Amino acid sequence: MALLDVKNLSIRFAGRSAAEDVHAVRGLSFAVEAGQCVAIVGESGSGKSATARALVGLAGPNALVEADHLLLGATNLLAFGPRDWRAVRGRQIGFVLQDALVSLDPLRTIGAEVGETLREHRLVPRTGIKPRVLELLASVGIPDPAQRHDQYAHQLSGGLRQRALIASAISGEPGIIIADEPTTALDVIVQAQILRLLSELKADGRGLILISHDLAVVSRLADHIIVLRHGEVVEDGTPEAVFQRPQADYTKALLAAIPSGRTRGQSLSGDAPRSAAASAAKAAQPVLVASGLNKQFGQRHVVNDVSFTINKGETVGLVGASGSGKTTLARIVLGLERPQSGTITLNGAPWSALPEHRRRPLRPRVQLVAQDPLGSFDPRHRVIDIVGEALEIIDFPAAGRRAEILRLLASVGLDAVHLLRRPRELSGGQRQRVAIARALATRPSVLICDEPVSALDVSTQAQVLDLLAGLKRDLELTMLFVSHDLGVIQHVSDRVLVMNDGRIVEEGLPDIVLEQPRHPYTKALVEALPRLPVG
C-alpha cells in the first residue's frame, strides 16, 4: 500500500463570490511509495506550494481542500481537525521549507530547534533528547554536532541550516518527507550535497515529495514527475518519459528554456528566432580595465588581487558561489565601493580613483541591472518616473523625453500601457524589463547585470535572456554578467571569469572553462551542476 495516496485533489481559495474563487490546484492525483520520490514541478503560481501545504493541513483558513480521497496509509486526511493534524505533522509527515534562515527561530539554538519534534510528541524521555539530537545532526552530515548543537541559526552557513532543517524534519522518523524548494536558496555545490542527503533518505525507505521550479534539480531524485501549470497537471510520468518524450507543449517549452552552453546564440523563449551565428571576432577594444583590485572587510579579504578586461561589445560572465566576492566586485566596478588598492579605468580614463564629485557626472556610463528589480525602484514612482529620472540626469531635453521613454520601453518589449504602472503592479519579468530600460536610458558604456534572472521563473528568465541577447546584438552592449548559475553564464558569455574566495581562479572561453575546467574549484562547480538527462 502507498504511504500517501492522493486522488483528484483540488484546492480552492474562497473569494468574495463563487466567481472570484481562485483555483490553486485542480485534479491532482499521485501516490507516494516507500523509497520513492514524487517531484512536483512548476513555476510560481502553479499551485505546487499550495499542494505541499495542503498535505500537512496548512493550506490556510480560507482554502477549500477537496479530493476523491486523501489517504495517509489507511487514514483519511480529509476528515482531520487541527488536533489530528498536529499528531501527523512531524510524526508521520516531515516538512522541509525553502529558506532555512527564516524557518529557524533566530532566538533558539539549533539543538532546541531540532529537538522540538521529539519534545512535542514525547518521543524520547527528556534526558534522551540531547543524545538523539546529536545523532540526528550527525546523520544529516553536520560536522562537529556537539558544537553546532548550541549555536544559533545565524552562526551556520546556508547549507548547514538546510541540513538542520532536514534533521528537524526527520527527527520524528516520519515515513514521508515533503521538501518545498529545499535547495533554491543555496549555491550549486551545497545544493548537490543537500540533494545527495535527500537521496540517502529516499534509499532508507522514506517517501519523498520534492517541490521545485527547477526540472534539472529534480531529475536525479525523482521516480515520478508531475508538471503543474496554473494548478493543472500538464505532464505526468517517469523522468525518462518527461525528459525524452515530453507530451505537453508547456513541458517542451520549459525544457527548451533552460540555458546552457548548447543554447548559446539561440533563442530560449522561442518567440524570437535568431540566427545562431556567434558574434564575429573583432579587434579587441578595451572598455573597462581592472587591475590588481583588493578589498578587505575587517579580516576578510573579499576581493583579492583581481584583474580583468572587458572589450567593447563583449559579455564577460562572472560566476562563483555566494560569498565568493562577486557582488562586492560588481559594486567596486559600479563605483559604490572603493577598492583598497588597484584601479579601474573606463574607456582609458580613470574611474575607481576619481573622487565622488568627479565620478558623479560620469556615472551614467556604468549602469546596473540588479537581481531584485522591485527593490531597485522607488515604490512611489511610476514607470514613467523611473525611466524619466535617468533621462533627467543626462539632461535629455524635456520636450522629447516622453517619446524617448516610449522608445526605450519598446526596445525592451513594453509599451505605453505600462507608463503609469507602479513597480508592484508589474510582473517579475516586466519589472526586470523596466530595470533594463532604465539602465539603457543613459546609453552606458558598460552594463553590469548582477544576477538579473535569479529571481525569475525559467520561462521568464528565458525571455529576459533573449531580450539581453537581442539588445547586445543591436546596440553592441558591453556587459559584465554576474551569476551563480553556470547554465546562464555559459549561455550568455563570450568569456568567463570564475571567482572563489575573492580571487579569479580561472578565465577563458565558456566552453573551455566549463567543459574542461582545470582549477579544482571550477571542477567542483561544474560537477555539482544538476543536468538534464537529455541527449
Next chain:
Amino acid sequence: MSALARFRRSPEGVIGLALLTVLALAALLAPLLFPGDPLRIAGPPLLTPFTDPALPLGTDRLGRNVLAGLVHGARASLIVGLAAALVAVAIGSLVGTLAGFAGGLVDEALMRVVDAFQIVPGFLLALAFVSVLQPTLPVVVTAIALGAWTGPARLARAEVLSIRERDYVAAARIIGMHPLEIALREILPNALPPVLALSAVIVAGAILTEAALSFLGLGDPNIVTWGSMIAEGRAVLRSAPYLSIVPGIALVLTVIGTYLLGEGLAAMLSRRERQA
C-alpha cells in the same frame, strides 16, 4: 485598493475625521456664526446653560457668551495645534533625514542636539520660552514646537537609516544623482509615512499644551482659548461648574478626534508599506 478606500475602511479614522470636520467648520465659520468680539458682554453674568435660547450655553462671570467663546476658541486650539505640529514635523524630519543620510559627525552632532531638547520636559521648555518672550500666537506655536520636534527627528532618522541601504537608493547613485537630491527626492518621501502617522499625536499634544499654557495665563490675552475659559471658570467652580466643564469637553473631543484620525492614517499608511 486605493489609499482613500483603505482609510474609509478604518472606523476610527472616519469617526475622527467627522469630529474634526465639525470642529474645523465651527472654527472657520466662527465670525459668521458669532460676529464681533467673543470677549464682549452679551448678557447677564453667570447665566445657566439651556435657559436662554439666545445664549444656549449660558454666560460667564462677566456675562460673555460661552458658546461664542467655545466656537472662537476652536480656532485658537486648531491653529496652534496644527501650526505647532507642522513646525515640529518639518524641523524634525529635516534634521532626522540629514542626520541619518549624512551619518558620521553630522549625525552625532545633530542627535546630541536632539538629546539636549529631549531631556528637558517639553512643557517646562514652553513655559520658560513663553514667560521670557511676549505670549503672542507665533511665540506660543514656537514654544510648543520646541518640545515636540525631537520625536519626528528620531523616527525620521531611523527610517532613513534603513531606507538608505535599499537598492533603489543605490540605483539613484548609479545613475549619477546628487546626494542632496537623493536625500530629498528618494529618501525623505519614503521615510515620511510613519512620521505623518506620529504627527496626529503631536497635534493632540500641542492642543493640550496650548490649553495648559492658557490655563496658567501664558496664552495670548487678546484671544479666547479653551484653556483660558477653563481658567476663567476655576474661580466659580463650585457655583458654576459648567464654565470649566463645557470647554473641557470640547478639548477632550478634539484630542480624541485627532487621535482617531491618526489611527486611521496609520492604518492607511502601514498597509501601503506592507504591500510595497
